Amino acid sequence: MEQEIMQEVIQHFRFPEHLKEEIPYGSGHINDTFRLTFEGETGKPRRFILQRMNKEIFLRPVELMENIVGVTTWLRGKIISNGGDPERETLNLVPAADGNCYYRDSAGDYWRAYLFIEDAVCYNQVEKPEDFYESALAFGHFQRLLADYPAKTLHETIKDFHNTEERFLKLQKAVREDVCKRADKVKDEIAFALSRESLAHTLCRMQKNGELPLRVTHNDTKLNNIMMDRATGKGICVIDLDTVMPGLAVNDFGDSIRFGASTGAEDERDLSKIWCSLELFEAYTKGFLEGCGGSLTHEEICMLPDGAITMTYECGIRFLTDYLSGDTYFKTHREGQNLDRCRTQFKLVADMEQKKQQMYEIIANYANIKQHKCFKTNL
Ligand code: ATP
Ligand code: MG
Ligand code: MG
Structure with a gap:
């Protein structure tokens, strides 16, 4: 069932064609996070983050996504005008096939996808x-x-x-x-x-x-x-x-x-x-x-x-x-x-x-x- 839902969801985002790998990812406690790897056109793999939003906590997913679109679009503009790299310095949403920034699956869950930020890590604890x-x-x-x-x-x-x-x-x-x-x-x-x-x-x-x-x-x-x-x-x-x-x-x-x-x-x-x-x-x-x-x-x-x-x-x-x-x-x-x-x-x-x-x-x-x-x- 889970696998069928995953397939349904992946098809509904504007990802590249050939999926090579799909794994649960990171140590978040709120959403279900996956990392997807596709074959890129130039041979270099292309990766994305796909998340199923927690519906118990986020009761207004569409409003939440509107906030994220507003803020990330704004940040992208600022980063570009400051000469920064907009693909690494802010989250970038991947649109769904219908042009929305999220997809609602047949089980009623909301999903969204981001470009994967490469060559970066995050730490769970302050070590120093x-x-x-x-x-x-x-x-x-x-x-x-x-x-x-x-x-x-x-x-x-x-x-x-x-x-x-x-x-x-x-x-x-x-x-x-x-x-x-x-x-x-x-x-x-x-x-x-x-x-x-x-x-x-x-x-x-x-x-x-x-x-x-x-x-x-x-x-x-x-x-x-x-x-x-x-x-x-x-x-x-x-x-x-x-x-x-x-x-x-x-x-x-x-x-x-x-x-x-x-x-x-x-x-x-x-x-x-x-x-x-x-x-x-x-x-x-x-x-x-x-x-x-x-x-x-x-x-x-x-x-x-x-x-x-x-x-x-x-x-x-x-x-x-x-x-x-x-x-x-x-x-x-x-x-x-x-x-x-x-x-x-x-x-x-x-x-x-x-x-x-x-x-x-x-x-x-x-x-x-x-x-x-x-x-x-x-x-
Ligand atoms: P939390 O428990 O902090 O609320 P969460 O369930 O809301 O977590 P996120 O923090 O959004 O989930 O993502 C979980 C993990 O996935 C992050 O800690 C990070 O390691 C990884 N991650 C999320 N987005 C990206 C991205 N765009 N590129 C690379 N890694 C990412
Ligand atoms: Mg987090
Ligand atoms: Mg969170």
Whole structure:
């Protein structure tokens, strides 16, 4: 059955004629990814990525694809006018036979295809600060190339994704309802979250009143969503554009720090192993600011540490909400895993709060601004 579907799908894209190989590919967790190799006209094989989109997560596949078309077409134009290589520095969709950028198969699944980016790799884990720096540079560059894109025209494919106020309300509701009678066990965590309610409001308010501009955001700024050149190790292309949406640049920055600058696993039980590494924070900040190349506003630069704290806080309250609600959203593999995840996030929040001044100093250094001027609202 699967094989028949594959054949049906492959026929419906504008691929070359002779398929030589088709293999499951990469280590993505969301979509089903395959690499296809065809015989090229000149004898050199031509490769493509084919993906079946996850229909449980992406409920609006056509809107999602419209976002990807909008952003990749824009990036292609910018890369060409900068003298870059548009086949390596952005994703390139392969059209389906009917001219659409996706194909809906007879089982109702949506598929899309990209040119395969050759001679590039992606890493699952930050092994050294330089890798983290490279990913920051690439995400910053992505931000710069899209700085004048009309972000408002993008669909909000996952509603309220970083609406921290909404997430806070959901936590309060879960505490009130306490369906699993777990609230008593986690009084400290609930108190931690509730005492920091202002974190849920600050960035949302600044977005609403226009103090922070709406940007094209990636929303899954992990290391393995950057392809690195195999020979030079340099970040060349931002991939995995499923969650591209209008949002805040500081949130993309913040989520990278939350995940990438932590010294331990997200569900580590020994909290003494968890803190925010300033060395990694610095590597990312340097790369991100360099990549953004002056496209961020003064307010955005000033609010980068708040982005890191808020994203970590938001993630923590989501884990706590899920724990209180009976672990219905995030997959768990052991008892209490969501609570452990919540604790690591809150430990990071507390640690980042302590380190905010040092973060400002790092940012001021790379953004080349006088600290007192930049951060007067925060100090
Ligand atoms: P995630 O778990 O990060 O959400 P996903 O299921 O959404 O992953 P992708 O990140 O889009 O899937 O792709 C999975 C992997 O396939 C990537 O990590 C990368 O190794 C590879 N890949 C994706 N697109 C390309 C491409 N155009 N060229 C080469 N390799 C690619
Ligand atoms: Mg990915
Ligand atoms: Mg993905």
